[in-house]
Amino acid sequence: MRKFSKLLSMIALALASPAFAQLQLTITSGVTDPIPIAVVQFGATAPLSGGLDVAAVVQRDLESSGRFKGMARTDMLSKPTTSAEVMADVAGWKQMRVNYVAVGRLASLASGEATIDVELVNVLTAQTILSQKWTVQPANLRNGAHRVADSIYQKIIGVRGAFATRIAYVSVDGKAPALRYQLIVADADGENPRMILQSDRPLMSPAWSTDGKWLAYVSFERRVSAVYVQEVSSGKRSMVSARAGINGAPAWSPDGRKLAVTLSGNNGNLDIYLLDLQTQALTRITDDPGIDTEASFTPDGGAIYFTSDRSGSPQVYRQGLGAGERPKRITFTGTYNARPRVSPDGKQLAVLTLDNGAYRIAVQDLSNGTLQVLSKGRQDESPSFAPNGAMVILAGRERGQGVLQTISIDGQTSFRLNADAGEVREPVWGPFLP
Amino acid sequence: MPPRQKSLTKGRWRAVALSVLLHAAIVAAAVYGWFTWKHKSPPMDTLAIQATVVDERALKNLAPPKPEPPPEPKPPEPEPEEQGPPAPDPAEVEKRKQEEQQKLEEQQKAEEQKKAEEQKAEQERLDNEKKEAEKQAAAKAAAEKAAAEKAVAEKKAAEKKKADEAAAAKKAAEEKARQAAQAELRRSMEAEERNTALLSSSEMAQWKAQIEAKIQANWIKPPSAQTGFECIVRVTQVPGGEVTAVKVDSCTGGDAALRESVENAVYRASPLPSPSNPALFYRDLVLTFKPPSG
Numbered sequence: 079m080r081k082f083s084k085l086l087s088m089i090a091l092a093l094a095s096p097a098f099a100q101l102q103l104t105i106t107s108g109v110t111d112p113i114p115i116a117v118v119q120f121g122a123t124a125p126l127s128g129g130l131d132v133a134a135v136v137q138r139d140l141e142s143s144g145r146f147k148g149m150a151r152t153d154m155l156s157k158p159t160t161s162a163e164v165m166a167d168v169a170g171w172k173q174m175r176v177n178y179v180a181v182g183r184l185a186s187l188a189s190g191e192a193t194i195d196v197e198l199v200n201v202l203t204a205q206t207i208l209s210q211k212w213t214v215q216p217a218n219l220r221n222g223a224h225r226v227a228d229s230i231y232q233k234i235i236g237v238r239g240a241f242a243t244r245i246a247y248v249s250v251d252g253k254a255p256a257l258r259y260q261l262i263v264a265d266a267d268g269e270n271p272r273m274i275l276q277s278d279r280p281l282m283s284p285a286w287s288t289d290g291k292w293l294a295y296v297s298f299e300r301r302v303s304a305v306y307v308q309e310v311s312s313g314k315r316s317m318v319s320a321r322a323g324i325n326g327a328p329a330w331s332p333d334g335r336k337l338a339v340t341l342s343g344n345n346g347n348l349d350i351y352l353l354d355l356q357t358q359a360l361t362r363i364t365d366d367p368g369i370d371t372e373a374s375f376t377p378d379g380g381a382i383y384f385t386s387d388r389s390g391s392p393q394v395y396r397q398g399l400g401a402g403e404r405p406k407r408i409t410f411t412g413t414y415n416a417r418p419r420v421s422p423d424g425k426q427l428a429v430l431t432l433d434n435g436a437y438r439i440a441v442q443d444l445s446n447g448t449l450q451v452l453s454k455g456r457q458d459e460s461p462s463f464a465p466n467g468a469m470v471i472l473a474g475r476e477r478g479q480g481v482l483q484t485i486s487i488d489g490q491t492s493f494r495l496n497a498d499a500g501e502v503r504e505p506v507w508g509p510f511l512p
Numbered sequence: 513m514p515p516r517q518k519s520l521t522k523g524r525w526r527a528v529a530l531s532v533l534l535h536a537a538i539v540a541a542a543v544y545g546w547f548t549w550k551h552k553s554p555p556m557d558t559l560a561i562q563a564t565v566v567d568e569r570a571l572k573n574l575a576p577p578k579p580e581p582p583p584e585p586k587p588p589e590p591e592p593e594e595q596g597p598p599a600p601d602p603a604e605v606e607k608r609k610q611e612e613q614q615k616l617e618e619q620q621k622a623e624e625q626k627k628a629e630e631q632k633a634e635q636e637r638l639d640n641e642k643k644e645a646e647k648q649a650a651a652k653a654a655a656e657k658a659a660a661e662k663a664v665a666e667k668k669a670a671e672k673k674k675a676d677e678a679a680a681a682k683k684a685a686e687e688k689a690r691q692a693a694q695a696e697l698r699r700s701m702e703a704e705e706r707n708t709a710l711l712s713s714s715e716m717a718q719w720k721a722q723i724e725a726k727i728q729a730n731w732i733k734p735p736s737a738q739t740g741f742e743c744i745v746r747v748t749q750v751p752g753g754e755v756t757a758v759k760v761d762s763c764t765g766g767d768a769a770l771r772e773s774v775e776n777a778v779y780r781a782s783p784l785p786s787p788s789n790p791a792l793f794y795r796d797l798v799l800t801f802k803p804p805s806g
Binding site: 100102103104106145234235236 | 724
C-alpha cells in the first residue's frame with residue numbers, strides 16, 4: 079500500500095510539474111543575418127605613431143567576414159572604453175539593437191611598444207565575454223588590430239578568425255608590351271601590401287608553404303618558365319625547377335619538403351610530379367596523355383587533387399600518393415571544373431566552374447559531391463581558402479580590371495579588397511601565423 | 513420461724529458466698545496464670561501475623577480474664593432448695609464437710625477437665641490459627657502471584673492496545689496520503705485534459721508558430737551549427753512577452769558559439785508574441801534548437 083501510494087504520488091508529481099507548466103517549442107531554422115556589433119572607438123592615453131584607428135580596422139575585418147554588421151559611430155550615443163561603462167547602460171545598447179559592444183584602450187609603454195586592451199560585452203546577457211591584452215610594436219599596430227578581430231570573431235562565431243593572416247597575389251600594370259609584373263604580399267584585408275618580386279616578364283601561380291615563410295611561384299624571367307621558392311621575410315630565393323618545356327603550377331606538400339609541379343618534358347605532355355626540394359629527386363604522379371595540372375595537396379598530404387582533361391573536358395581528379403593508387407574523378411557537374419583547392423579541413427573543394435556560360439567559383443562538398451556556386455562574376459578565377467575555411471579569396475573582373483574579393487563559403491557575403499596596383503591575379507591565402 | 517430461719521439462712525449464705533468467692537479466686541488465679549503462660553508461649557512474629565488475620569470470633573474467645581475475680585457474688589447455686597433441715601448435727605456437719613470436700617474435689621476435677629478442654633480448644637484454635645495463617649499466606653502468595661500475573665497481563669494488554677492504536681493511526685495516515693495522491697493524480701489528469709484541450713487549440717498552435725517564427729528570425733546560426741546538434745533552452749517570460757531568463761540546459765553537438773547564439777536568439781526575440789487568448793499564456797517555455805529533420 080505504501081509503495082503504491084508512493085508510486086501514485088510520483089506519477090502525480092511527474093505529471094504535474096514540468097510537462098504542464100511549460101510550453102514546448104522547436105526551432106529548426108535560423109538566419110544568416112550579420113550579428114550586430116558596436117566597435118566603439120578605442121581610448122588612447124597617448125597619441126600613438128601613425129594614429130591608426132584600431133577599432134575601425136577591427137570593425138572592417140569583422141564586417142568583411144559577412145558575419146557581422148558594425149554599428150555606425152554616428153549612431154552611438156556614448157563612447158565607452160571599458161566594459162563597466164558599457165554595463166552601466168546595457169539597456170541603452172540593447173535598445174540600439176546591438177548584441178555586442180567591443181571597447182578598448184591603447185597605451186604606449188616605456189619600451190616603445192603599444193598595448194591594446196579589449197573587452198567584449200554581450201549586452202543581451204549583460205556579460206563580459208572577452209577581456210584580452212596585446213602588446214605590439216607600433217609599426218605592427220595594424221596586425222594587432224587584426225588579432226583583436228580574430229579573438230572577437232572566435233569568441234562569437236566559434237571559429238578561429240583569419241584576419242591576422244596574409245595573402246599573396248600577382249599584380250600587373252603598365253601597357254603591353256611594357257607590362258610590369260609584381261608579386262605582392264599583403265594583409266588579409268588587402269592592406270599593407272609589400273612587393274616581394276618584380277619582373278617585366280610574367281609571374282604566375284604563387285603558392286604558400288604550410289609554415290607561411292616561403293612562396294613558390296613560376297617566373298618567365300628567363301623567357302622560359304621556371305619554378306622558384308622564395309623566403310618572404312628575406313627575399314632570398316632559389317630556382318628549383320627549370321626543366322625543358324613547361325615548369326608550372328607548384329604546390330607545397332604539407333610537410334614543406336616537396337613541391338608538386340606540372341612538367342611537360344620534351345614531348346609536351348603535361349603531367350604532375352613530386353619534386354623533393356632537398357634531393358631534387360622527381361617522382362611522377364600522373365601518367366596520362368591528357369593535360370594533368372594544378373595540383374593541390376590534401377591537409378594530411380596523402381593525396382592530391384588536380385585538373386585533367388582526360389575525359390574530354392577539364393575535370394577534377396584525386397590521386398592518392400600511396401603505391402598503386404588509381405586516379406578518381408571527383409567533379410561531374412557541368413563541362414568545366416578546374417583549379418581545385420582543398421579546404422583546410424579536407425572536406426570541401428573550391429573549384430573554378432563554368433556556370434551558365436560564366437566562369438565562377440564553386441565549392442564542392444567532398445562527402446556527397448554537391449557543388450554550390452559562390453561567386454557571381456563572369457570571369458572569376460583562382461579560388462583559395464582562408465585558413466579557417468570560412469572564406470574563399472578569388473580574383474574577379476570589374477570594368478575589365480582584375481580585382482580581389484573574398485566570399486563567405488555560404489556565398490552570402492563578398493567583399494572587395496583594396497589593391498592600388500593595377501590588375502590583380504591569382505590571389506592565394508596564406509596559413510595562420512604563429 | 514421465719515426469723516430463725518432467716519438468721520440461719522443468713523449465716524449459711526455468708527458461708528456459701530465465701531466458698532464461692534474462694535473458688536472464684538482459685539479459678540481466676542488459675543486462668544490468669546494459664547493466660548500469662550499462654551501469652552508468653554507463642555512466638556512474637558506469629559502473634560504479629562495472627563493479629564492481622566484473627567477473626568472476631570476468635571478474638572472473643574481470647575478475651576483476657578479480668579485480673580481480679582468479679583466482686584459480685586455469683587448467683588446462688590440451687591443449694592438453698594437442697595438444704596435439709598436447718599438444725600445441724602455433727603454427723604450431718606461431717607457429712608456436709610465430706611460432701612463439701614467431695615464437691616470441692618469434683619469442682620477441682622471439673623476445673624481441671626475444663627482447663628484440659630480449654631487447653632485442647634486453645635490448641636485447636638492455635639492449630640486452626642496456624643492453618644488459617646498458612647492458608648492466609650498461601651492465599652496471599654496466590655494473590656500476589658495472581659496480582660503479578662495480572663500486572664503482566666495488563667501491561668501486555670496496554671502495550672497491545674498502544675501498538676494497535678499506532679497501527680491504526682499509521683494506516684489512517686497512509687490512507688490519507690493515498691487519497692491525497694489520488695486526488696493529486698486526478699487533479700493532474702484534469703489539468704492534463706484542460707491542457708491538452710488548450711494545447712490542441714488552433715489559437716495555441718498559432719501562438720506557438722508566432723513565437724517560433726520570431727525566434728527563428730532572430731537566431732543567427734553560427735556556421736559551425738550545420739548538423740547533428742540539439743540545444744534545450746529554458747525560457748521564462750512575463751505577460752507581455754518580455755523574456756526575463758534564458759538558460760541553456762544542454763547543447764549537444766555544438767560549440768560555445770552555438771550556445772551563445774541560441775541564448776542571444778531568445779533575448780533578441782524579446783518581447784515574444786502574446787497569445788490571442790490570455791488563458792493560453794505560458795510563463796515557462798522549453799525551446800529545442802535543432803537542424804531540420806530529414
